Amino acid sequence: MHLAYPAVLSALLFCTGLYGVLARRNAILVLMSVELMLNAVNLNLVAFDVWLSRAAEETLHSGQALALFTIAIAAAEIGIGLAIVLAVYRNRGTSDIDRLRDTAEGHEPDDPDSDATGREAPAPRAAGEKAEATA
């Protein structure tokens, strides 16, 4: 099989994931796109490993081992990422990335009390209860 096929497929998948990371508004969709990018890398690793294990008599299988590691790290990343997204959602009542603009100039820091007592109060509390339930 031509190496170009998996390589091109991997490149296209990576760029699709890239588009998702840059264009999606919901943080969880961004996490999905990150998964796509990681998988594209995995495909590359596996394909080159298969090629090199035959062509260069490489016996370490480093590509496949790294792909496994990547899968494990991706699992950890998705766990931590979701925890962060949930914490943000609980605090802000939203998981839209482009509304988290605290670092912009002239941004007024949110008053935690107004968050708690304001219009967004019910949502975070409900989310908190759900997080408790899942934990």
Add this chain to the structure above:
Amino acid sequence: MTLAAAAGTAAHATTTTAAETHGFLSPTGVEIAFLLVGLVTLGAAVITVTTRQLVHAALWLVVALGGLAVEYLLLTAEFIAWVQVLIYVGSVVVLLLFGLMLTRAPIGRSPDADSGNRWIALAVSVAAAGALVWVVVDAFRTTWIDLDGAPAGSTEVTGASLFQHWVLPFEALSVLLLAALVGAIVLSRRAKADAATRASATRRGTEGTR
């Protein structure tokens, strides 16, 4: 064109003759299967990042990841393929669906799934895709993978290499996973404590106003 060629100089001599015998216009059966599955995978991935229905995006992600598992199988990497199915399709996507539910993601079409950044994102990703595909094709258009013989990624082979050569990183990875576990618990616990105090504070406040 020398970029990737330099990376693969060791294999160059053996693959040149093979590549000459295999043109792109006469694909093998494996290649046809790879192409078809690849098209499905890519299509599913594109729908994942473009659909307006958030839950559908997660489901299309399952299709894309499953397609990748099939690709691994076609590349004779069995173990990785099953791990992919187990971990990604089995757990990661489930976690993502949980996350969607916990953040009250709307079911159905949401008009604002894409941010205003989308045209810049499209330009960047198309440019990146063009550059990558150009470089990759330029470098590897004659490279041939010999899939005959013993599978390159059987469980035995993978396990042997993993526990002979890669055992130390493997153990380190377990520590990382433990750290991730603890981190996730800490993040959700602290947030829970905050929510509890704040909820009691608001309760007191409302009682006071009453």
Add this chain to the structure above:
Amino acid sequence: MTTTTLAVLVPLLPFLGAIAGLLLGRTAPGFVRPLAVLPTLVSLASAALVAARQGGEGAVDAATELTPTGSVPVELALHIDGFAALTAVLVTVVAGCVQIYSTGYLRDDPRYPSYAALVSLFTSAMLLVVYSGDLMVLLVGWEVMGICSYFLVGHYWETPEARAASLKAFLVTKLGDVPFLIGLFALATEAGSFRITRILGAVANGGIEHPTLIALLLLAGVAGKSAQFPLHTWLPDAMAGPTPVSALIHAATMVAAGVYFVARLLPLFEASQAAMTVLAVMAAVTMAGSALAALAQDDIKRVLAYSTIGQLGYMTGALAVADRGAAVFHLLSHGAFKALLFLAAGVIIHAAGTNSLAAMSRMGHLRDRVPDAYWTMTVALLALAAIPPFSGFFSKEAVLGAAEHVVTGHTEHAPAAAGWIVLLAGLVTALLTAAYAMRLWLLAFRGHGTEAPDHGRQPLTMTVVLWVLAVPSLALGGLAFRVLPDWFDGHDLTPTLTTSVLGTGVALVGGIITYATWRHTTAHAAARVPLGAVAAHPGGDAARVEAEAIASHEPAYGDIAYAPDPSDPGRLLLGPLHRHAAAGFHLDAVYSALFVRPVRAGASLVRFLDREVVDTYVRGAGTLPRWLGAAVRRAQTGNLQTYVSALLAGTVVLAVAAVLVATGA
């Protein structure tokens, strides 16, 4: 204890008292009064003992050089001759009286600790000037007095008058001190030493090549310190300070420092005929002008301030005719009676609640409220007017006699022109002095009108010192004029018949004319305009009453020195001159036109250059970065996706560029 040790203790004790007072002022307020009074009194005893031991014999000289200081050595030197010994006694007597008086005068003042410490420091500096045998050490005391004067004049710094007066006193005296310092350096370079004895030795040997230049430079500093024309303008304004400060600094001691300095270095000045003539002209202008101005002042303390300037003019006049014995004699008697005048004026201001003579002349029975001040002030005014047998008569006649000596050609130390100038100006001033003394007395104590307010008896500390000072005012001259020549140069200080008759005659004429004028003006009592501003807190302590009186004078009368009082005898006597005399002959306006306005114009020019020219470049330089910054700031949207998009776009561009370069395309 040796005389030298005693003499060192004299300036040292008030200095230590000042340091201790400053350190303990806040933590131990109970110690402040003893720390202010006791060192000064001990110092007085020591100074008296030093004077007794010295006894007019050969000068006590002691010197130690702490460390080599370059080409001309600076030594810690004492030089105590008869002048120094007696002047030190005067300084300590007046300082002791002022310290005791101040405990009553600033009874409730929260800033009393620092005030008392500064007065002690000032006393110490003056004693250093008096005893020092080295000009550099003398200069240290000289400058410390300047800075203490600045702080003490500004004691009521809440009032704008006091702030302006303290700055003016400091700047004007410093204006004289700069040429003074240059003159000192020139003198030391030519004489090869700062020691007074060696300098006088060099003068005697003709070792000074430029005596005129040096003498004139030194005279500038003397004019500044001793308030001589044209640098006298700070002294009347300095009356914005508390009255004891005026008594100590601006009557008896600090202004005497300049006269004392010239007396010490008189041979140097004698070496230059031009300097002596300048000194005589300076003295004459100062005497006559200040006496005229004193006749027109409304503020009782300003009358005394101008009178001080005039009496200092007598002293410089005596120096101009090369008789330092007469100068220091007048310095001693004047120090006594002028301190008494000021302290009594403080009592009167407290009792009347105003410092305005016009307001006092509209109060009945003021003299019954303050009998001590009334009697002692009468004595002091008689001394000031040089009526025999008060002490002022003998000292003033000594001056006039010395001038007559020169005129008649009995001495070759001074030019005859100087003698004529001093003699004539002295006689005119004697007439005017008696006139303004009479006016002061009549306006303050012979007023008609509403009863003076009764605040009860004045504090004992304030009245006792008046009598203490009244004794030398009354008797010092008559007792001392025979003894003093032994302490001084040996010049005879006995009044000569001609000048005595002339001087006393013109003084009597001046007094009588003023009395007649006063009778004339007060005859139209019905036409008297009601006038007067009285302090808002008559029950407060004297310092507070005085601060309020100073602050209210200008709003009440429109001028700090002048009151539109038609019943003032000075107005009738001076005629059209009155308006100008009240303003000090507009010298302040001249200074303002000559110095203040050019400096202000220069400052505004510099400000214009700085703001409009320099700042334009600075702003221009700042504009471009600001525009760039605004552009960059617009990019900071806070949206992470935008940032990452830019980052990745840059990465793609770089990667493509790297590939192109690597492939050689």
